[in-house]
Amino acid sequence: MNNLGTLKFGPAGYPAEAKGNLERVFQILSEADLDALEYAAVYGLRMSEEKAISIGKAAKKTNITMSMHAPYYISLASKREDVRERSRERLIKALKFAPLMGVKRIVFHAGGYSGRSPIEAYRLILDSLQEVWNTAGHHGNGAFLAPEIAGKLKAFGSVEEIIRICEDVEGCIPTIDWAHMYARRQGEIEGKEDYAKILGIFEDRLGEKFTKNMHFHASGIIYTKAGEKAHRPLDGKWGPDLLPLAEIIREGGYKPTFISETPDSLRGALYIKYLFEELEKAKQ
Ligand SMILES: [Zn+2]
Numbered sequence: 001m002n003n004l005g006t007l008k009f010g011p012a013g014y015p016a017e018a019k020g021n022l023e024r025v026f027q028i029l030s031e032a033d034l035d036a037l038e039y040a041a042v043y044g045l046r047m048s049e050e051k052a053i054s055i056g057k058a059a060k061k062t063n064i065t066m067s068m069h070a071p072y073y074i075s076l077a078s079k080r081e082d083v084r085e086r087s088r089e090r091l092i093k094a095l096k097f098a099p100l101m102g103v104k105r106i107v108f109h110a111g112g113y114s115g116r117s118p119i120e121a122y123r124l125i126l127d128s129l130q131e132v133w134n135t136a137g138h139h140g141n142g143a144f145l146a147p148e149i150a151g152k153l154k155a156f157g158s159v160e161e162i163i164r165i166c167e168d169v170e171g172c173i174p175t176i177d178w179a180h181m182y183a184r185r186q187g188e189i190e191g192k193e194d195y196a197k198i199l200g201i202f203e204d205r206l207g208e209k210f211t212k213n214m215h216f217h218a219s220g221i222i223y224t225k226a227g228e229k230a231h232r233p234l235d236g237k238w239g240p241d242l243l244p245l246a247e248i249i250r251e252g253g254y255k256p257t258f259i260s261e262t263p264d265s266l267r268g269a270l271y272i273k274y275l276f277e278e279l280e281k282a283k284q
Contacts, residue, residue: 008065008257009273010036011265022054026062034269038067038259039101045093052100059102065257067105067215070094075111076128077121077156088128091145092136098143105146105215107175110156121156126168133171144173146215151180151228163205173213174202179231182240183223192244199248214256218242218272233262234271246275
């Protein structure tokens with residue numbers, strides 16, 4: 001474990017350096033003194049149970065906390081019932097695979113509004129997630145469904161929507177993607193106050209469900225008026241600036257898991273960790 005208590009840092013997806021070799025993945029994370037990995041099932045969870053079990057074992061052996069990014073192709077408010085059904089099945093499969101892989105958080109995007117009003121979309125998404133949770137929640141062995149703040153303004157996933165769905169569905173916790181948040185707010189996250197205000201909203205509404213399961217994504221980002229355009233590195237000219245967030249987290253004693261979604265996700269994870277280490281040094 002690092003010297004930052006139970007703060008955890010890791011990449012989204014296997015580090016490129018591992019060239020897909022499972023043992024190398026966990027070896028690289030261990031050597032880099034990282035503690036988390038978000039398995040990328042973004043194009044579908046296509047693996048055998050044996051493979052899932054071997055991932056879980058490798059993670060356990062190296063003390064890496066696992067999460068999973070569920071397939072992008074989930075659209076719980078789709079106009080087509082067959083698409084909604086397949087979307088639910090993808091989440092159910094993720095819940096069934098989670099304990100094999102040691103996964104505790106299944107990050108996903110609920111989808112777009114599909115031409116519906118936001119409230120109509122909300123009701124459909126809520127019905128679907130309640131159905132998924134009632135059917136398969138127990139398979140997850142403690143794994144949560146973790147809907148993510150969306151980067152595009154036309155996608156389901158505003159702060160209010162994510163908080164409400166987490167209030168309404170027992171098995172849901174929020175994933176705060178700070179890059180998406182920044183894109184949605186058109187760059188209006190500047191200092192500690194802005195970060196504190198946002199965290200305060202989640203904490204007031206969700207309480208320990210939020211503070212005990214804080215799951216964050218981070219990267220730099222470029223955006224347009226429609227929101228997210230592309231992820232960028234953190235240690236460059238792109239916002240958001242994570243230093244004020246790191247300060248708030250230290251002061252508040254929060255213990256989030258940070259997953260880097262930068263193009264070189266290993267480097268991004270190390271950068272976030274470095275910010276916290278520097279703050280720790282400055283205190284001494
Ligand atoms: Zn994300």
